[in-house]
Amino acid sequence: MHDRLPVGEVAHRSGFAASALRYYESQGLIAATRSAGGQRRYERSVLRRLAFIRAASNVGLSLEEIRAELDRLPDGRTPNRADWERISHHWRGRLDEQIKALQRLRDGLENCIGCGCLSLKTCAFSNPDDQAAEDDRAPGAAYLPPLLRKPHPVR
Amino acid sequence: MHDRLPVGEVAHRSGFAASALRYYESQGLIAATRSAGGQRRYERSVLRRLAFIRAASNVGLSLEEIRAELDRLPDGRTPNRADWERISHHWRGRLDEQIKALQRLRDGLENCIGCGCLSLKTCAFSNPDDQAAEDDRAPGAAYLPPLLRKPHPVR
DNA sequence: GTTCAAGTTGAAGTTCACTTGAGGTCAAGA
DNA sequence: TCTTGACCTCAAGTGAACTTCAACTTGAAC
Numbered sequence: 052m053h054d055r056l057p058v059g060e061v062a063h064r065s066g067f068a069a070s071a072l073r074y075y076e077s078q079g080l081i082a083a084t085r086s087a088g089g090q091r092r093y094e095r096s097v098l099r100r101l102a103f104i105r106a107a108s109n110v111g112l113s114l115e116e117i118r119a120e121l122d123r124l125p126d127g128r129t130p131n132r133a134d135w136e137r138i139s140h141h142w143r144g145r146l147d148e149q150i151k152a153l154q155r156l157r158d159g160l161e162n163c164i165g166c167g168c169l170s171l172k173t174c175a176f177s178n179p180d181d182q183a184a185e186d187d188r189a190p191g192a193a194y195l196p197p198l199l200r201k202p203h204p205v206r
Numbered sequence: 207m208h209d210r211l212p213v214g215e216v217a218h219r220s221g222f223a224a225s226a227l228r229y230y231e232s233q234g235l236i237a238a239t240r241s242a243g244g245q246r247r248y249e250r251s252v253l254r255r256l257a258f259i260r261a262a263s264n265v266g267l268s269l270e271e272i273r274a275e276l277d278r279l280p281d282g283r284t285p286n287r288a289d290w291e292r293i294s295h296h297w298r299g300r301l302d303e304q305i306k307a308l309q310r311l312r313d314g315l316e317n318c319i320g321c322g323c324l325s326l327k328t329c330a331f332s333n334p335d336d337q338a339a340e341d342d343r344a345p346g347a348a349y350l351p352p353l354l355r356k357p358h359p360v361r
Numbered sequence: 362g363t364t365c366a367a368g369t370t371g372a373a374g375t376t377c378a379c380t381t382g383a384g385g386t387c388a389a390g391a
Numbered sequence: 392t393c394t395t396g397a398c399c400t401c402a403a404g405t406g407a408a409c410t411t412c413a414a415c416t417t418g419a420a421c
Contacts, residue, residue, distance in 0.1 A: 059367065069368085070410055078408095088417045090368050109311055114408070139315050146312040150305055156264055157301040160294050214397065224398085225380055233378095243387045245398055269378070 055084065055092035065101040072101075080104060080118050110142045111149065210239065210247035220256040227256075235259060235273050265297045266304065 062069040075081045076091075081100055083091040100121070107117045124134055217224040230236045231246075236255055238246040255276070262272045279289055 057368075068410075071408080073369095074409060086368095086417080088368085090417065110315075143312060143315055146308055146315065150308045150312065153301055153305045153308065157298060157305065160265075160298055160301065212397075223380075226378080228399095229379060241387085241398095243398090245387065 055086075055094060056097075058083075058091045058093070061093045061097060061101070064098055066105075067101060075101075075104065075114075078114055078118060080114065080121065107142075110145055210249060211252075213238075213246045213248070216248045216252060216256070219253055221260075222256060230256075230259070230269075233269055233273060235269065235276065262297075265300055 056064075058069045058072055061067075062072060065072075067075075072081065072091075076083060081093075081097050081104075083093050083097070086092050103121070104117055107120065108114075112120070120138065211219075213224045213227055216222075216227060220227075222230075227236065227246075231238060236248075236252050236259075238248050238252070241247050258276070259272055262275065263269075267275070275293065
């Protein structure tokens with residue numbers, strides 16, 4: 052019957068804009084067959100693949116990283132339970148790191164309330180990593196860990 | 207003696223690139239006087255203002271929001287202890303929200319390990335907000351809260 | 362057979378926070 | 392005085408992840 056879904060249907064069901072789906076296809080993240088007239092027709096499995104893309108994106112992966120992760124699956128198939136276990140275990144560390152970095156920031160803020168110091172070199176808040184704290188030859192102060200520095204836009 | 211600092215000095219002490227300082231000036235975040243020959247000369251207080259900018263940026267504020275926050279201070283002065291207490295209290299909520307959103311994501315992941323469902327409508331991981339869960343007329347599933355969706359680049 | 366919402370393409374535009382480049386000027390030490 | 396590193400302006404470029412546009416075609420319903 053309606054085995055293959057047109058782009059509007061997939062857009063609606065996945066929550067991605069049709070233009071995003073075309074973009075993902077151009078980036079090799081998803082695939083589609085074509086109707087006689089050249090319109091895209093998606094298999095149902097693309098929905099799960101899109102769910103995976105969304106989940107990975109939520110974790111903070113770039114599209115390039117997501118593509119790489121999908122490419123590592125044999126046949127480019129959508130991840131099954133075993134894949135998911137392996138992959139999600141990897142993501143957990145990433146999330147834990149992000150959470151810890153934010154907590155450090157919040158706790159630094161807590162200590163700073165009422166002090167108002169905001170020292171570029173020593174304040175835990177304006178210099179959360181305590182980098183370059185006392186070294187005049189360091190390139191500069193106040194660098195954040197990569198995960199906090201480039202959380203990247205999701206959607 | 208050297209009351210007013212040239213841009214390179216401020217860049218080195220603050221950890222911002224000179225080009226960033228010029229950009230901030232163009233956006234009305236900081237100000238500078240000029241030497242006879244037209245070169246920028248910064249007052250020392252700009253360093254604290256930059257520390258504030260960095261801290262705000264770390265919390266996830268956009269430059270526009272930071273500018274607004276600075277503009278709300280009388281005379282555009284650098285925040286003092288009372289300002290800082292008020293402002294940081296506001297930020298704390300923001301950080302707490304971010305942390306909670308990430309924890310929800312991580313816990314959803316935890317539940318999902320081994321299940322591999324990744325349902326667009328019900329899986330806590332690909333649809334962390336459980337939005338549009340059962341409503342076919344909703345615009346789409348799987349939207350993240352704004353703070354997670356647009357963490358914005360920090361530096 | 363007609364209609365028109367939904368689909369197609371490629372190129373260009375958007376946003377944010379900057380950086381880079383070209384072409385020239387300033388200022389401090391020898 | 393000379394040199395040279397630091398500084399100036401303005402325009403354009405960057406990168407990620409898309410969106411928008413214009414001009415055109417498809418296909419399902421009536």
